[in-house]
Amino acid sequence: MPRIVDHGERRTELAEAVWRVILRDGVRATSIRTVAAEAGRSAGSLRHYFATHGELLTFAMGLVEDRVRERVSRVDINAPPVDVALRYCVEVLPLDDQRRAEAEVWFALSASGLSDPRLGEIRDRADQGMYELCRGLLEGMQRSGAYRHGTVDEVEVERLWSLLDGLSLHLLFAPRGVPVVVAEDVLRRYFDEVLVTPG
């Protein structure tokens, strides 16, 4: 009997081959041909799952988004608000090899999104999600009376979100990398300043 492989499972496997090509050789090196070779398949069989190179990249980028959402959804929201906030923030930062690889792929495809509207759309949607996450965290603190400055405003949401994205960039890129412990201390100092009762 032939092995029956789930269509979605095979697509995920191929998207992970896209990730590996990007991590090793960059987005420029991705094509139906190079990804098929990386996955140990023929270009023809790959086309059965993805009609075009663009579709392949779009799916590979969407897969990063799914993985991050999945991790974030597992955060225990019944802990004290500061702990919840720190846990959420830590989940979206590239603090281990797996998350680092995902962030590198995300970053490379985001940059391609400047000239490819389909990738740009995925990035915009994820950005919106991160913005909402930051707003949700700060408003949760406000509701529990822990937020120092009265009402959470657009400036504060942007400030937390910028901090997170800047830290992500530096964990990926900065010369020799920002030590993970420094990144966590930056977040802790931020929350110490905006909270009435530092965690």
Place this chain on the structure above:
Amino acid sequence: MPRIVDHGERRTELAEAVWRVILRDGVRATSIRTVAAEAGRSAGSLRHYFATHGELLTFAMGLVEDRVRERVSRVDINAPPVDVALRYCVEVLPLDDQRRAEAEVWFALSASGLSDPRLGEIRDRADQGMYELCRGLLEGMQRSGAYRHGTVDEVEVERLWSLLDGLSLHLLFAPRGVPVVVAEDVLRRYFDEVLVTPG
């Protein structure tokens, strides 16, 4: 008499053609051929200035760095420390069309630098420069007695730098863009918190 064009001037002109191709079609679309076409020259004449595609990208990325350094060097350092700090920060953010274009090119080539060590080197050098700039700003405040928290440490330098890089990303990318006025307010709020006498 034939017009004598400075070698450096011609290289700059060609690098700007690289920028335009990147802004319109992405890094993937750059090649000796497409850049020559963009600049209205032959591939042969372009090779007179840049032997390889890699050399062309490296020079185009270095040109962004030069432009930013040039702007930063013009900041009047005799103003009060908070004003100086804000001016420096504003100079490195993509707050107008010209700086936005430069930042887009920078970001696209930075992402390529993940798989191209020559571009990675330029990014590392610029990152080091930004880190030193942030440290210099905070230490300047400390020397003038305006810094609230005693001694400037690694965590604070990383915090300011992350904030700046996160804001840059969002000014470029966020859905519909972060309003410039919000970006400036984020910086102002940051300085209000770390300074004894808010500007």
